[in-house]
Amino acid sequence: MISWNRVTIIGVGLIGGSLGLALKAEGLARRVVGVGHRQVSLDQALARGAADEATLDPAAGAGVLATSPALFRGVMERIGPALAPGAIVIDVGSTKAGIVAALEPMVPEGRVFVGCHPIAGSEQRGIEHARADLFQGASCILTPTERTPPAALDRVGQTWRGVGARVRVLSPQEHDRLLAEVSHLVHLASASLVNVLDDNPQTVVGPGWIDTTRVASGDPALWRDILLSNATEVAAALGQYQRNLDAFRKALLDGDGGRIEGVLTEAKTRRDRLIESKESR
Amino acid sequence: MISWNRVTIIGVGLIGGSLGLALKAEGLARRVVGVGHRQVSLDQALARGAADEATLDPAAGAGVLATSPALFRGVMERIGPALAPGAIVIDVGSTKAGIVAALEPMVPEGRVFVGCHPIAGSEQRGIEHARADLFQGASCILTPTERTPPAALDRVGQTWRGVGARVRVLSPQEHDRLLAEVSHLVHLASASLVNVLDDNPQTVVGPGWIDTTRVASGDPALWRDILLSNATEVAAALGQYQRNLDAFRKALLDGDGGRIEGVLTEAKTRRDRLIESKESR
Numbered sequence: 001m002i003s004w005n006r007v008t009i010i011g012v013g014l015i016g017g018s019l020g021l022a023l024k025a026e027g028l029a030r031r032v033v034g035v036g037h038r039q040v041s042l043d044q045a046l047a048r049g050a051a052d053e054a055t056l057d058p059a060a061g062a063g064v065l066a067t068s069p070a071l072f073r074g075v076m077e078r079i080g081p082a083l084a085p086g087a088i089v090i091d092v093g094s095t096k097a098g099i100v101a102a103l104e105p106m107v108p109e110g111r112v113f114v115g116c117h118p119i120a121g122s123e124q125r126g127i128e129h130a131r132a133d134l135f136q137g138a139s140c141i142l143t144p145t146e147r148t149p150p151a152a153l154d155r156v157g158q159t160w161r162g163v164g165a166r167v168r169v170l171s172p173q174e175h176d177r178l179l180a181e182v183s184h185l186v187h188l189a190s191a192s193l194v195n196v197l198d199d200n201p202q203t204v205v206g207p208g209w210i211d212t213t214r215v216a217s218g219d220p221a222l223w224r225d226i227l228l229s230n231a232t233e234v235a236a237a238l239g240q241y242q243r244n245l246d247a248f249r250k251a252l253l254d255g256d257g258g259r260i261e262g263v264l265t266e267a268k269t270r271r272d273r274l275i276e277s278k279e280s281r
Numbered sequence: 282m283i284s285w286n287r288v289t290i291i292g293v294g295l296i297g298g299s300l301g302l303a304l305k306a307e308g309l310a311r312r313v314v315g316v317g318h319r320q321v322s323l324d325q326a327l328a329r330g331a332a333d334e335a336t337l338d339p340a341a342g343a344g345v346l347a348t349s350p351a352l353f354r355g356v357m358e359r360i361g362p363a364l365a366p367g368a369i370v371i372d373v374g375s376t377k378a379g380i381v382a383a384l385e386p387m388v389p390e391g392r393v394f395v396g397c398h399p400i401a402g403s404e405q406r407g408i409e410h411a412r413a414d415l416f417q418g419a420s421c422i423l424t425p426t427e428r429t430p431p432a433a434l435d436r437v438g439q440t441w442r443g444v445g446a447r448v449r450v451l452s453p454q455e456h457d458r459l460l461a462e463v464s465h466l467v468h469l470a471s472a473s474l475v476n477v478l479d480d481n482p483q484t485v486v487g488p489g490w491i492d493t494t495r496v497a498s499g500d501p502a503l504w505r506d507i508l509l510s511n512a513t514e515v516a517a518a519l520g521q522y523q524r525n526l527d528a529f530r531k532a533l534l535d536g537d538g539g540r541i542e543g544v545l546t547e548a549k550t551r552r553d554r555l556i557e558s559k560e561s562r
Contacts, residue, residue, distance in 0.1 A: 119487030139485040168485060181477050182490045188533075189474055190493055191548035192525040196462050196518055197555075204420040204449055205555055206400035209463045211492045212471055216552050220545035224538050231533050237477055238530050242523070244473040249519050252469075252512050257505050264501035267472035271497050274478075274486055 003028055004159070010035040010058055010075055011067030012045040014121050015092050017130030019064060020050035022163035025132040036067075044127045058082075065091035069099060070225055076106040083111045088152050090116045094179065095229045096143040096172035104147060112152040115143035115172060117179070118165055123217040136164035143172040180233035185241060187223055188234070191216040284309055285440070291316040291339055291356055292348030293326040295402050296373050298411030300345060301331035303444035306413040317348075325408045339363075346372035350380060351506055357387040364392045369433050371397045375460065376510045377424040377453035385426060393433040396424040396453060398460070399446055406500055417445035424453040461514035466522060468504055469515070472497040 007023060009016045012034040023029040034051030035058050036042045042054035058079045065072050072091060083089065089107060093099045093115075100115040107113040120138035122129075140160040144153045157167045170178065194216045197203055227234055244263075251259040288304055290297040293315040304310040315332030316339050317323045323335035339360045346353050353372060364370065370388060374380045374396075381396040388394040401419035403410075421441040425434045438448045451459065475497045478484055508515055525544075532540040 119485060122488060139487065141485065168483070170483065174483065178481070178483060178485065182484065182486050185477065186474060186490055186493045188529050189470060189526070191545050192522060192529055193467060193470055194548040194552045195525050195544065196466065196521045197551060199551075200459070202449070202451065202455065202459060203463065203555065204400060204422065204459065205463050205559060206420065207403060208496045209467055210556065211495045212467045213548075213552055214492045215489045216545075216548040217556075218545075218549070220542050220549055223545050224542040227533060227541055228536060228538055231536065235530060235533055238526065238533070240477045241473060242526055242530070244476050245470070245519065245523055245526075248469050248473055249516060249523075252508060252516055252519070255509060255512065257509055260508055261501045261505040263476065264472050264497075264499075264504055267475040267494075267497040268499070268501055270478060270480075271475045271494055274484065275491065275498075278486060 003030065005029075006031045006033060007064060008033040008035060008058070008079075009051065009064045009066055010079075011065070012036055012041060012050055012054075012130075013066065013126050014124060014129050015118065015134075016064065016066030017045055017048065017050040017127040018120070018132065018134035019066065019092075019118075019163065020045065021048065021130055021132035022135055023159075024049060024052075026162050028159060028162045041127050045130075048127065048130065050127065050130055063087070063089040065089065065093070065103075068222065068225070069093040069095070069229070072099060073102055073106070076103050080106050080108055080111075083108060085110045088112045088114060088156060090114045090156055092116055092118055094183065094226045096141075096175040098229050100143055100145060100172045104145060112149060114148060114153060114156045115175075116156065116160070117141045117143070117175065118160065119183070120165075123214055123219075125219055133164065135160070138165050139168055140165035141168045141170055141175050143170055143175050145172070176230050177233050177236075180230055180237040184227055184230055184234045185237040187215050187218065188227060188238065189241065190214070284311065286310075287312045287314065288345060289314040289316060289339070289360075290332065290345045290347055291360075292346070293317055293322060293331055293335075293411075294347065294407050295405060295410050296399065296415070297345065297347030298326055298329065298331040298408040299401070299413065299415035300347065300373075300399075300444065301326065302329065302411055302413035303416055304440075305330060305333075307443050309440060309443045322408050326411075329408065329411065331408065331411055344368070344370040346370065346374070346384075349503065349506070350374040350376070350510070353380060354383055354387070357384050361387050361389055361392075364389060366391045369393045369395060369437060371395045371437055373397055373399055375464065375507045377422075377456040379510050381424055381426060381453045385428060393430060395429060395434060395437045396456075397437065397441070398422045398424070398456065399441065400464070401446075403495070414445065416441070419446050420449055421446035422449045422451055422456050424451055424456050426453070457511050458514050458517075461511055461518040465508055465511055465515045466518040468496050468499065469508060469519065470522060471495070 007029040034045045034054040104113045118140040288310040315326045315335040385394045399421040
């Protein structure tokens with residue numbers, strides 16, 4: 001059993017709070033310190049048992065950056081000098097190349113930074129939605145660099161496995177390319193789909209629309225930052241998507257039923273296979 | 282309480298089977314006759330209590346067309362002459378203008394056709410997924426014409442309300458324009474999003490992708506027919522979607538965070554309001 005004497009979680013919202021709950025539930029951390037900038041969230045984190053102690057000041061120890069990525073650099077400037085030898089800092093940001101390039105050099109000699117992205121959560125935010133099983137069955141991508149000591153990578157991986165995640169290792173660049181396709185593009189496509197509607201009071205939405213657009217209810221400022229931080233890869237994925245839509249439009253206007261069915265069959269086959277391989281993993 | 286002596290449901294799959302279960306559960310039909318072209322589905326419908334009797338031959342009585350829309354005309358040719366005076370035939374197809382224009386004239390004098398579209402169900406098909414509460418809270422759109430007797434429309438509406446649906450009345454054309462935006466475009470957008478992925482074995486999908494693409498696992502032949510039967514309206518909605526994506530792409534490449542956040546906020550606001558108004562209805 002991997003265990004940590006002290007895990008400091010900076011930002012005890014949906015992800016940070018869930019990680020605190022999971023670490024405690026699995027006995028993976030002797031002490032979880034929650035750090036936030038609103039006392040009310042910290043009080044909730046304490047009340048829910050997501051942290052054993054709480055402070056408004058980033059504290060020393062193994063650190064998890066679970067706050068807004070826009071704050072990562074400022075937080076690292078403050079916690080860097082206080083990190084104990086051997087301490088490991090991870091982040092849980094949704095893009096990796098920029099974050100890893102910015103934060104890794106800020107960690108002092110003898111301390112380690114490991115980029116992480118647990119693909120979990122939903123359009124919800126905040127400690128009130130945190131749950132100990134949020135990472136059960138979720139994928140978590142670790143993005144080491146040539147500077148990452150294998151032992152630290154291994155320890156971080158075992159901790160994510162300990163809270164139920166399936167760990168994958170990719171380079172920060174591979175991560176960003178992949179996530180552009182399965183997450184960032186999906187978000188902008190979903191929001192753009194909602195915006196096709198005018199404000200017709202007759203509009204009726206069913207379960208298909210509700211699921212397809214669920215992510216569009218996510219936090220706009222958070223997603224603005226994610227999309228901008230991975231703009232090149234997102235634009236490339238969007239380009240492919242626009243070409244797919246152009247071809248579909250042509251088939252539709254040509255009344256080409258064979259081609260339409262072919263595209264729909266390709267999508268169904270690919271999706272069913274991905275879901276199946278995810279479930280059997 | 283509206284009650285029917287006999288309801289004949291032609292096609293006892295997800296929708297037809299659920300309607301049979303719901304009519305029986307609510308005591309709205311004395312007798313439900315299930316009609317299908319595969320004995321195994323009929324046996325399942327009987328075993329689940331979705332029908333009291335089953336036959337491979339379309340029978341007389343009030344009829345519900347819940348089979349593939351491609352078969353509607355052929356079925357109407359067979360059942361039309363056998364319909365008792367006063368009988369009402371409804372369909373549950375996903376597009377309405379073409380279906381209503383084709384079927385209404387086929388109903389003999391003294392019998393009535395009412396186009397219906399219960400917006401329920403999922404990517405699943407078949408009697409094995411049928412459930413009595415499928416229509417609870419779902420919207421059901423009725424599409425009368427100037428030939429529809431108000432009393433028949435009212436009776437059909439009360440039956441849908443009796444199984445838990447919220448009834449809306451639109452013209453067949455209004456229905457198709459609205460559904461192009463909230464359903465048909467959504468389907469092709471979702472399938473096209475899945476097809477952005479190549480078959481990279483590293484691909485990891487999370488809950489956002491799974492929800493956004495759920496409808497893409499629907500039946501390709503069924504959706505080919507739906508899209509083709511509403512091609513003009515779907516192409517118009519797709520055109521608006523493509524313009525939205527073009528604008529998003531420009532904002533992304535310009536690094537225009539304000540504009541990106543504006544689009545995401547518009548989508549979130551619109552979606553949250555639609556979900557809220559749906560829930561409070």
